[in-house]
Amino acid sequence: xxxxxxASALIPDADILPIDEYEKIYPERERAxxxxxxxxxxxxxxxxxxxxxxxxxxxxRSAHTTGGIFYLRIEDTDEKRKVDGAVESVIRSLxxxxxxxxxxxxxxxxxxxxxxxxxxxxxxIYRAFVKDLIERGYAYPCFCSEDELNAVRExxxxxxxxxxxxxxxxxxxxxxxDEIYKKLAAGVPYVIRLKSQGSIENKIAFRDxxxxxVTVTENEQDVxxxxxxxxxxYHFAHAIDDHFMRTTLVIRGEEWLSSLPVHLExxxxxxxxxxxxxxTSSLMKMDGETKRKxxxxxxxxxxxxxxxxxxxxxxxxxxxxMTLLNSDFEEWALKNPDGDYRTFKxxxxxxxxxxxxxxxxxxxxVSKTEISKLSAEECYEFLNGWVREFGTEKDKSHFxxxxxxxxVLALIMGIGGKKRRKDIERAEQGVRLLxxxxxxxxxxxxxxxxxxxxVNTVLNEFIKVxxxxxxxxxxxxxxxxxxxxxxxxxxxxxxKANPSAYGGNVxxxxxxxxxxxxxxxNSPDLCTIMRILGKERSVSRLKAGLR
RNA sequence: GGCCCUGUGGUCAAGCGGUUAAGACGGAGCCCUCUCAAGGCUCAAUCUCGGGUUCGAUUCCCGACAGGGUCACCA
Numbered sequence: 001x002x003x004x005x006x007a008s009a010l011i012p013d014a015d016i017l018p019i020d021e022y023e024k025i026y027p028e029r030e031r032a033x034x035x036x037x038x039x040x041x042x043x044x045x046x047x048x049x050x051x052x053x054x055x056x057x058x059x060x061r062s063a064h065t066t067g068g069i070f071y072l073r074i075e076d077t078d079e080k081r082k083v084d085g086a087v088e089s090v091i092r093s094l095x096x097x098x099x100x101x102x103x104x105x106x107x108x109x110x111x112x113x114x115x116x117x118x119x120x121x122x123x124x125i126y127r128a129f130v131k132d133l134i135e136r137g138y139a140y141p142c143f144c145s146e147d148e149l150n151a152v153r154e155x156x157x158x159x160x161x162x163x164x165x166x167x168x169x170x171x172x173x174x175x176x177x178d179e180i181y182k183k184l185a186a187g188v189p190y191v192i193r194l195k196s197q198g199s200i201e202n203k204i205a206f207r208d209x210x211x212x213x214v215t216v217t218e219n220e221q222d223v224x225x226x227x228x229x230x231x232x233x234y235h236f237a238h239a240i241d242d243h244f245m246r247t248t249l250v251i252r253g254e255e256w257l258s259s260l261p262v263h264l265e266x267x268x269x270x271x272x273x274x275x276x277x278x279x280t281s282s283l284m285k286m287d288g289e290t291k292r293k294x295x296x297x298x299x300x301x302x303x304x305x306x307x308x309x310x311x312x313x314x315x316x317x318x319x320x321x322m323t324l325l326n327s328d329f330e331e332w333a334l335k336n337p338d339g340d341y342r343t344f345k346x347x348x349x350x351x352x353x354x355x356x357x358x359x360x361x362x363x364x365x366v367s368k369t370e371i372s373k374l375s376a377e378e379c380y381e382f383l384n385g386w387v388r389e390f391g392t393e394k395d396k397s398h399f400x401x402x403x404x405x406x407x408v409l410a411l412i413m414g415i416g417g418k419k420r421r422k423d424i425e426r427a428e429q430g431v432r433l434l435x436x437x438x439x440x441x442x443x444x445x446x447x448x449x450x451x452x453x454x455v456n457t458v459l460n461e462f463i464k465v466x467x468x469x470x471x472x473x474x475x476x477x478x479x480x481x482x483x484x485x486x487x488x489x490x491x492x493x494x495x496k497a498n499p500s501a502y503g504g505n506v507x508x509x510x511x512x513x514x515x516x517x518x519x520x521x522n523s524p525d526l527c528t529i530m531r532i533l534g535k536e537r538s539v540s541r542l543k544a545g546l547r
Numbered sequence: 548g549g550c551c552c553u554g555u556g557g558u559c560a561a562g563c564g565g566u567u568a569a570g571a572c573g574g575a576g577c578c579c580u581c582u583c584a585a586g587g588c589u590c591a592a593u594c595u596c597g598g599g600u601u602c603g604a605u606u607c608c609c610g611a612c613a614g615g616g617u618c619a620c621c622a
Contacts, residue, residue: 414585
């Protein structure tokens with residue numbers, strides 16, 4: 001068969017370059033020996049979620065801790081699943097979490113020399129190589145219809161045979177020349193398939209950067225490399241793109257491990273040296289009784305926008321993910337509480353080989369500690385950012401008074417002091433914590449545990465003696481003095497020695513005051529809160545608390 | 548079902564033939580304390596199961612079992 005003629009008939013494009021040209025257009029990158037070139041290659045199918053951030057972080061860290069390049073390529077070969085604005089959303093979401101690309105789609109960079117970075121725009125390149133493969137007898141046209149393929153698959157599963165297009169099932173593999181041209185003339189749609197040279201009898205020992213030694217079976221499937229719309233499948237595009245974009249380390253989810261044999265064969269027939277591969281175990285979550293990997297479709301609550309909306313501190317999310325990525329990160333973070341996570345020596349081969357369950361408790365803890373390291377100004381900026389986007393109108397007007405919020409934050413959170421509080425996990429909580437400092441959001445519940453008489457005596461007596469200038473010990477001394485008036489113990493030790501002798505103790509006195517002033521039985525230091533509110537507002541709240 | 552990956556407390560995990568089997572989150576308790584946080588101290592909790600190899604297996608080998616992934620003109 002005249003393969004050259006066949007190739008021209010199948011790929012009639014006029015503007016195709018000789019394949020050697022591409023090696024010149026996309027030369028090896030100049031880089032330090034250990035510098036890794038990694039990429040994030042999402043399909044533009046909508047929002048990205050925590051699992052994507054997880055692997056993006058692995059890519060970004062691998063590149064940037066080695067002085068390499070991290071780029072963005074868009075795998076838009078499936079027209080049906082495309083979602084508008086998805087690319088911008090990916091970039092924006094990742095940027096919010098501090099992950100930036102050096103090069104790639106929609107990235108303004110002088111480094112963009114390996115593009116285009118949208119696969120649809122690279123059709124010409126793929127087609128040049130498909131043509132070459134046909135000429136060399138490594139690829140052939142397949143005219144099988146979807147129905148025929150389905151029928152074959154059914155027969156195969158009925159016979160418990162391996163499903164797919166291979167061996168005796170590969171009907172179009174040995175089509176005669178006449179038949180091919182007849183179908184072409186008749187306009188029968190066709191795809192181009194790889195003419196696999198492999199056999200499942202052969203095992204390949206493969207070294208994965210995360211999994212270590214992996215044994216895979218050689219590919220024998222005549223996989224589709226060019227779809228009937230003239231656009232390549234993922235497998236083929238991957239081989240071409242990662243070769244010509246000079247990716248050194250392909251980090252991807254372990255669901256790809258099973259198609260590795262295809263990719264290896266593709267590299268072989270194309271004459272490319274395969275990149276190093278790192279197959280990451282995926283983030284899991286509990287779904288009822290069992291665990292499964294995070295899914296974009298099933299877990300919309302795991303979208304990155306969700307975390308932004310919930311007000312997680314972005315660095316905290318990243319740090320939490322880092323603890324999953326490299327388990328010694330946590331130890332490092334403990335030793336370097338103020339260290340930038342970027343100075344930690346991330347290594348791809350330290351990644352866990354099994355999939356981790358996403359742990360919200362842990363994320364909350366990391367977030368809490370991160371937020372507790374903020375200065376009052378930083379804390380304001382963080383909360384304010386959230387308020388502007390997700391807060392209520394009241395929140396916004398409160399936050400217009402920057403100085404006041406900063407002052408309140410500094411005092412109640414003990415910022416700068418030795419007793420730094422750690423109770424904000426998310427921006428929303430922090431904002432709610434400020435509610436009772438503003439009259440329009442002060443909504444007391446007055447859930448007193450004591451009788452009316454006790455409550456009123458406590459409040460009235462305190463109103464008489466309250467002085468905002470009192471320091472904490474003077475303030476507390478006054479609280480203590482009130483206790484005996486309602487039959488409460490003024491010293492905790494006395495109360496503990498004989499609880500039945502008293503109706504309560506100082507802390508109960510404080511609780512009554514606290515409920516009147518903040519509306520809640522629990523709050524940060526009450527004396528400080530009252531000082532912030534000032535005499536007039538404190539007293540009017542104490543009065544309002546009277547039953 | 549075939550193939551592949553994984554298997555240490557509830558969770559994330561360290562461990563690389565001999566350990567009292569780290570640490571963190573979570574849980575329990577105590578202390579501190581005007582409450583709540585935080586902090587300090589203490590406690591409970593783990594090597595999936597069989598066979599081998601070995602003087603000795605959590606660690607190496609084989610098998611079972613369990614969990615996960617994958618079997619498209621989706622990526």
